[in-house]
Amino acid sequence: MADSTSTTAERDGSLATPPDTDTIPTPAPAGSKVVYRSGEEIECWLTDMDGVLVHENHPIPGAPELIQRWVDTSRRFLVLTNNSIFTPRDLAARLRGSGLSIPEENIWTSALATAVFIKDQMPGARVYCIGEAGLTTALHEAGMILTDQDPDYVVLGETRTYSFNAITTAIRLIVDGARFIATNPDATGPSKEGVLPATGAIAALITKATGREPYTIGKPNPMMFRSAMNQIDAHSETTAMIGDRMDTDIVAGMEAGLHTVLVLSGITQQHDIQTFPFRPNQVVSSVAELLKQL
Numbered sequence: 001m002a003d004s005t006s007t008t009a010e011r012d013g014s015l016a017t018p019p020d021t022d023t024i025p026t027p028a029p030a031g032s033k034v035v036y037r038s039g040e041e042i043e044c045w046l047t048d049m050d051g052v053l054v055h056e057n058h059p060i061p062g063a064p065e066l067i068q069r070w071v072d073t074s075r076r077f078l079v080l081t082n083n084s085i086f087t088p089r090d091l092a093a094r095l096r097g098s099g100l101s102i103p104e105e106n107i108w109t110s111a112l113a114t115a116v117f118i119k120d121q122m123p124g125a126r127v128y129c130i131g132e133a134g135l136t137t138a139l140h141e142a143g144m145i146l147t148d149q150d151p152d153y154v155v156l157g158e159t160r161t162y163s164f165n166a167i168t169t170a171i172r173l174i175v176d177g178a179r180f181i182a183t184n185p186d187a188t189g190p191s192k193e194g195v196l197p198a199t200g201a202i203a204a205l206i207t208k209a210t211g212r213e214p215y216t217i218g219k220p221n222p223m224m225f226r227s228a229m230n231q232i233d234a235h236s237e238t239t240a241m242i243g244d245r246m247d248t249d250i251v252a253g254m255e256a257g258l259h260t261v262l263v264l265s266g267i268t269q270q271h272d273i274q275t276f277p278f279r280p281n282q283v284v285s286s287v288a289e290l291l292k293q294l
């Protein structure tokens, strides 16, 4: 604390002797590390789904138009979801049913990110999988062998019917040395009747029984964004991430070096932002407002 005065002066650039402006760049004003990138500078877009594009099976105003704009202008973009239940085709059909048309090739799930990750780490790996079509299809298409015999990995995803037998098998395989991966950390998912236990909750059960933590792929692991960017040949300097959660979308976007856009149409409200030790590059009320700026 004794040093706080000089530290503040240094930080503000308000030292007694002003720097030689011919040779030393003018000190950046406080907070200027958060660089605003205009719509033209951004070549590729990543966006969260729930709270940004859809809310309880209804499109958020501006979302259909934003997707259409990206399609019409041949922007490279991916809609990201931590949900590993559905294949992109199934998800595209469900979204179309609720009034939002997103091409299936523009959907990136934690199941796809998990499959890409394992393919990079161990091509042709043997995998014991707890999950639904979204995950099993992704693993199959990435060249994995799905088996309960001597697997290299146990991969846990979302299902609607967690089986005690399957969880028991997963626990025994992990105890015997299989590596443990979870598609996403979410403890609960939504349903009309109330919350549902999700991957993170079942992972906690398996961790308790085995003493082993999973490596978790979905947001907030920036791996989710890195794999998405690879998929569309995007680069962090010219890619933006739109999200409604500070603790997943924005922190992971920041850590992946992306331009981050927080929308206030989902979980985070304006007054919540200041409670986090990091902040987004840009805050908009919703994608309708963002669309006007593109």
Ligand SMILES: [Mg+2]
Binding pocket: 048, 049, 050, 051, 052, 243, 244, 245, 266
């Ligand atoms: Mg969200």
